[in-house]
Amino acid sequence: MISTKQLVYFDAVARLKHFGRAADECAVTQPALSMQIQEMERDLGVSLVERGRTIRLTDAGEEVATRAARILQDIEGLTDFASKRRATLTGRLRLGVIPSIAPYLLPTVLPELQSQYQSLELRIRETLTEYLVAQLDDGTLDVALLALPIDEPKIETLSLFEDRFLLASPTDAPAPRRKMARFEDLDEVPLLLLEEGHCLREQALSFCTLRSIENADSFGASSLSTLVQMVASGMGHTLLPEMSVDLEAARNKVRVTRFEAPEPSRMIGLAFRKTSPLKADFEALGAVIKATQPPPPKV
Amino acid sequence: MISTKQLVYFDAVARLKHFGRAADECAVTQPALSMQIQEMERDLGVSLVERGRTIRLTDAGEEVATRAARILQDIEGLTDFASKRRATLTGRLRLGVIPSIAPYLLPTVLPELQSQYQSLELRIRETLTEYLVAQLDDGTLDVALLALPIDEPKIETLSLFEDRFLLASPTDAPAPRRKMARFEDLDEVPLLLLEEGHCLREQALSFCTLRSIENADSFGASSLSTLVQMVASGMGHTLLPEMSVDLEAARNKVRVTRFEAPEPSRMIGLAFRKTSPLKADFEALGAVIKATQPPPPKV
DNA sequence: TAAAAATACTCCATAGGTATTTTAT
DNA sequence: ATAAAATACCTATGGAGTATTTTTA
Numbered sequence: 001m002i003s004t005k006q007l008v009y010f011d012a013v014a015r016l017k018h019f020g021r022a023a024d025e026c027a028v029t030q031p032a033l034s035m036q037i038q039e040m041e042r043d044l045g046v047s048l049v050e051r052g053r054t055i056r057l058t059d060a061g062e063e064v065a066t067r068a069a070r071i072l073q074d075i076e077g078l079t080d081f082a083s084k085r086r087a088t089l090t091g092r093l094r095l096g097v098i099p100s101i102a103p104y105l106l107p108t109v110l111p112e113l114q115s116q117y118q119s120l121e122l123r124i125r126e127t128l129t130e131y132l133v134a135q136l137d138d139g140t141l142d143v144a145l146l147a148l149p150i151d152e153p154k155i156e157t158l159s160l161f162e163d164r165f166l167l168a169s170p171t172d173a174p175a176p177r178r179k180m181a182r183f184e185d186l187d188e189v190p191l192l193l194l195e196e197g198h199c200l201r202e203q204a205l206s207f208c209t210l211r212s213i214e215n216a217d218s219f220g221a222s223s224l225s226t227l228v229q230m231v232a233s234g235m236g237h238t239l240l241p242e243m244s245v246d247l248e249a250a251r252n253k254v255r256v257t258r259f260e261a262p263e264p265s266r267m268i269g270l271a272f273r274k275t276s277p278l279k280a281d282f283e284a285l286g287a288v289i290k291a292t293q294p295p296p297p298k299v
Numbered sequence: 300m301i302s303t304k305q306l307v308y309f310d311a312v313a314r315l316k317h318f319g320r321a322a323d324e325c326a327v328t329q330p331a332l333s334m335q336i337q338e339m340e341r342d343l344g345v346s347l348v349e350r351g352r353t354i355r356l357t358d359a360g361e362e363v364a365t366r367a368a369r370i371l372q373d374i375e376g377l378t379d380f381a382s383k384r385r386a387t388l389t390g391r392l393r394l395g396v397i398p399s400i401a402p403y404l405l406p407t408v409l410p411e412l413q414s415q416y417q418s419l420e421l422r423i424r425e426t427l428t429e430y431l432v433a434q435l436d437d438g439t440l441d442v443a444l445l446a447l448p449i450d451e452p453k454i455e456t457l458s459l460f461e462d463r464f465l466l467a468s469p470t471d472a473p474a475p476r477r478k479m480a481r482f483e484d485l486d487e488v489p490l491l492l493l494e495e496g497h498c499l500r501e502q503a504l505s506f507c508t509l510r511s512i513e514n515a516d517s518f519g520a521s522s523l524s525t526l527v528q529m530v531a532s533g534m535g536h537t538l539l540p541e542m543s544v545d546l547e548a549a550r551n552k553v554r555v556t557r558f559e560a561p562e563p564s565r566m567i568g569l570a571f572r573k574t575s576p577l578k579a580d581f582e583a584l585g586a587v588i589k590a591t592q593p594p595p596p597k598v
Numbered sequence: 599t600a601a602a603a604a605t606a607c608t609c610c611a612t613a614g615g616t617a618t619t620t621t622a623t
Numbered sequence: 624a625t626a627a628a629a630t631a632c633c634t635a636t637g638g639a640g641t642a643t644t645t646t647t648a
Contacts, residue, residue, distance in 0.1 A: 002374055003303050005638090019603060032639045034603060044381035047576030051603065052453075053647045056438050058576060059391045060384045067377045071370055075301055078366045082343035085359045092358045139355050153623070154351075275622075277346030277357060304613085318628060331614045333628060350628065352623045452648065574647075 004075060006040040007068045009033045010048065014065035017055055088284045089117040095285075096125045096132040096144035100200045100224055101268065104243040105145070108292040116288060128197045136273055143282050145289065147199050148267040156274035158282060160290050164242045165204065165264040167257045168249065170234040180260040186212035190236035192227055195220030200266075204239040207264040228252045241266065243293075303374060305339040306367045308332050309347065313364035316354055387583045388416040394584075395424045395431040395443035399499045399523055400567065403542040404444070407591040415587060427496045435572055442581050444588065446498050447566040455573035457581060459589050463541040464503065464563040466556045467548065469533040479559040485511035489535030491526055494519030499565075503538040506563040527551045540565065542592075 012022035013033070023033040041048050048061035057065060085091055097106065106124070113120060125132075125141065133152055135141035150157050167181040173189070186208055193216055194201045201220060205213055217236065221227040224244050231238050232252040240248065240256065249256050270282050270289075311321035312332070322332040340347050347360035356364060384390055396405065405423070412419060424431075424440065432451055434440035449456050466480040472488070485507055492515055493500045500519060504512055516535065520526040523543050530537050531551040539547065539555065548555050569581050569588075 001303055001307070002378060004300055005302070008300070020601090028638090029640060030603070031605080031641090034605095035638080038604085044378060045385040046381045050572070050574050050576055051646090052572070052574035053600095053602070055603085059441075060381065063380060063384075063390075064377060067373065067380065071373045071377070074366065074370045074373065078363060078370070079301060079343060081362060081366065082345045082359065085362075086344040091362075142358075273349070273351070275349050275351035275355075277349055319626090327613090328615060329628070330616085330630080333630095334613080337629085350621085352621085352625095352627070354628085 002040060002043060004072070006036050006043075007072055009036045010040055011065065011068050011072055013037060013049065013055075014057055014061070014068070017057075019055065084119070087119070088281045089113075090119040092121045092123065093278075093281070093285075094123045094125065094140070094142045096127065096135060096141045096146075098129055098132065098144075098146045098199065099126055100147075100194070100198060100241060100244070101145055102126045103224075104241075104247060105289065105292065109289050112292055113285070113288055117284075129199045130197065133271065136271060139273075142276065142278060143270055143272040143285065145268070145270055147203065148269040148271075150271045154273055154275070155271050156276075156279075157269050157271045158286050159267050159269040160286050161268055161293050162265040163268050165207065165239040165259070165266070166242055166245060167237060167259060168228060168231050168240045168254045169237045169257065170231055171253045171255050172234055173237075173255070176255075176257060178260075179257075181257040182260050183207060183209060183212070183264075186215065186237065189215065191216045192230050192236040192238040193217055193220050194224070194227060195222050200224075200239075200241065203264075203266050207239070224248060228254060239264070243268075301339060301342060303371070305335050305342075306371055308335045309339055310364065310367050310371055312336060312348060312354070313356055313360070313367070316356075318354065383418070386418070387580045388412075389418040391420045391422065392577075392580070392584075393422045393424065393439065393441045395426065395434060395440045395445075397428055397431065397443075397445045397498065398425055399446075399493070399497060399540060400444055400542070401425045402523075403540075403546060404588065404591065408588050411591055412584070412587055416583075428498045429496065432570065435570060438572075441575070441577060442569055442571040442584065444567070444569055446502065447568040447570075449570045453572055453574070454570050455575075455578075456568050456570045457585050458566050458568040459585050460567055460592050461564045462567050464506065464538040464558070464565070465541055465544060466536060466558060467527060467530050467539045467553045468536045468556065469530055470552045470554050471533055472536070472554070475554075475556060477559075478556075480556040481559050482506060482508060482511070482563075485514065485536065488514065490515045491529050491535040491537040492516055492519050493523070493526060494521050499523075499538075499540065502563075502565050506538070523547060527553060538563070542567075 009022065009026055012025045013019060016022045016025065019034055020030045023030040026033060037049065044064070046060045047058050048064055050056040050058055110122070113122065125135070129146050129150070132141060132144040132146060133150060133155060136144055137154055148157050148159060167185070191208070191212055193204055205216065221230060224240070225248060227238050228240070228248040229252055230236065231254050245256055270286050272278070272282050308321065308325055311324045312318060315321045315324065318333055319329045322329040325332060336348065343363070345359045346357050347363055349355045349357055409421070412421065424434070428445050431440060431443040431445060432449060432454060435443055436453055447456050447458060466484070475484070490507070490511055492503055504515065520529060523539070524547060526537050527539070527547040528551055529535065530553050544555055569585050571577070571581055
């Protein structure tokens with residue numbers, strides 16, 4: 001089969017009409033180049049060059065030279081493309097985000113990403129952890145931003161930062177006895193949660209005592225926004241991730257209280273196939289996300 | 300630089316999504332193929348394949364696969380083109396012919412060539428030997444059909460057949476004493492010739508005695524047709540190449556007589572640069588021309 | 599005779615093979 | 624546990640270098 005080397009050598013001969021100078025341009029000796037041209041003519045079964053004191057391309061040689069030049073351009077195009085892709089976070093990146101993160105982080109993260117990585121083409125998909133993991137698995141997603149841990153053999157994760165849970169209560173509820181909330185406080189009141197499937201629901205429940213679990217609403221809201229509105233209307237209390245507080249507490253009248261140490265929290269991180277060769281890109285992505293977050297809480 | 304081998308191997312991997320089967324298809328072992336793919340990724344500086352129990356192309360890998368497939372197609376196109384050109388007498392052939400041959404041979408030769416070599420693209424140029432040789436020399440002509448010998452260091456020739464000269468006389472001239480003409484007959488009559496530059500003029504003169512040369516018209520006709528018309532109108536005699544007799548004598552009233560042995564003749568042949576790699580094609584061309592000629596004279 | 603390409607030969611890089619290990623599921 | 628790719632190591636092909644010959648103009 002015709003090699004790129006032969007195409008390069010022949011292209012030089014076609015342009016310079018001189019084996020010696022073509023060899024110089026290709027940084028090889030004249031016999032080396034001559035041999036490759038002969039081999040190429042043998043492969044093709046056609047004379048490409050008419051040799052004399054001065055050389056000339058045959059009619060077939062002219063056509064082959066044209067085609068060779070085009071092929072070499074395409075190969076250059078290939079390497080150029082690759083050299084652009086060498087930089088981290090370029091090209092298409094399919095990012096999945098869970099619903100309890102997306103509305104709070106993306107508004108700050110996306111502009112930052114676009115400004116730092118102009119050639120990044122982000123495709124965002126927002127759905128539950130379960131589906132994100134399945135899509136990572138079947139290759140329809142490159143990376144997911146969600147709450148850790150993810151316990152899947154094929155999945156590797158990267159921790160980014162802790163996101164504390166705060167207690168959200170109706171403003172018309174009795175004023176708290178302490179400045180800081182305690183888990184036992186939940187025993188006394190109805191607890192509102194997201195619907196089944198949201199990891200936030202399970203995480204919240206994991207901090208509760210048996211009593212408070214019995215208080216939990218078994219229907220569940222379909223979004224944090226709805227949940228906060230329910231709290232504001234006095235239907236009960238809930239746990240809110242800190243990243244959502246600015247947005248959700250601002251537009252609803254709810255009282256937000258931190259818990260006593262140890263404060264409950266979720267770990268936010270990235271998940272991706274452990275076979276993915278894009279780990280470096282995901283680390284860069286993680287750095288950008290982390291940078292948009294306020295500094296970690298002082299203990 | 301990316302080699303065609305790497306493109307072939309990667310194309311197989313991209314299609315089959317399996318190193319082992321790709322290696323089979325390429326008739327190499329799996330490690331050999333794996334090494335080339337790794338080398339290609341190193342060259343490009345980009346991961347192309349995500350390895351796991353089952354493999355997957357990266358986004359960059361998909362793009363590279365598309366480009367690679369196209370490049371491989373173009374290389375195939377190149378070799379296909381060459382394999383078509385492998386046959387003799389295909390593609391462009393620039394053929395020069397002298398004026399004293401063209402009108403008599405081409406009408407039979409060209410249809411025969413076209414029927415035997417459909418993919419031959421003939422370009423015909425008709426001019427004097429001197430210019431044909433110069434154009435062979437500077438590469439604007441591939442081969443010329445003319446009268447031999449040609450004495451040029453760069454030019455090689457191929458003899459095809461002898462073309463006898465016959466004596467053409469006005470029908471109103473005194474009836475010849477013999478059935479066969481003799482050179483001395485020319486001493487008695489005015490001799491008409493083509494104008495300067497036509498090899499036919501020099502060839503005719505070379506058969507004549509000093510006496511008959513003095514009879515020669517010093518102006519000269521610009522074509523054989525004109526010359527024969529001049530003979531027909533009684534202005535003198537001339538030598539006609541046999542190949543022209545059917546056409547020229549038929550439409551003019553002239554008496555045509557063969558010479559006694561040794562009959563004067565010219566050798567018709569092909570001329571081309573001795574460096575030309577198309578000699579095989581010229582031999583095929585010569586064979587076709589020869590085949591259109593009547594069998595050689597019996598001695 | 600001079601310039602250029604072809605040939606002869608030698609050497610080394612590397613592609614490819616075999617055997618084995620590592621990795622992923 | 625198994626399938627698949629990576630690694631280690633070795634061999635051999637062939638690409639490239641030097642020196643020389645042949646050919647063309």
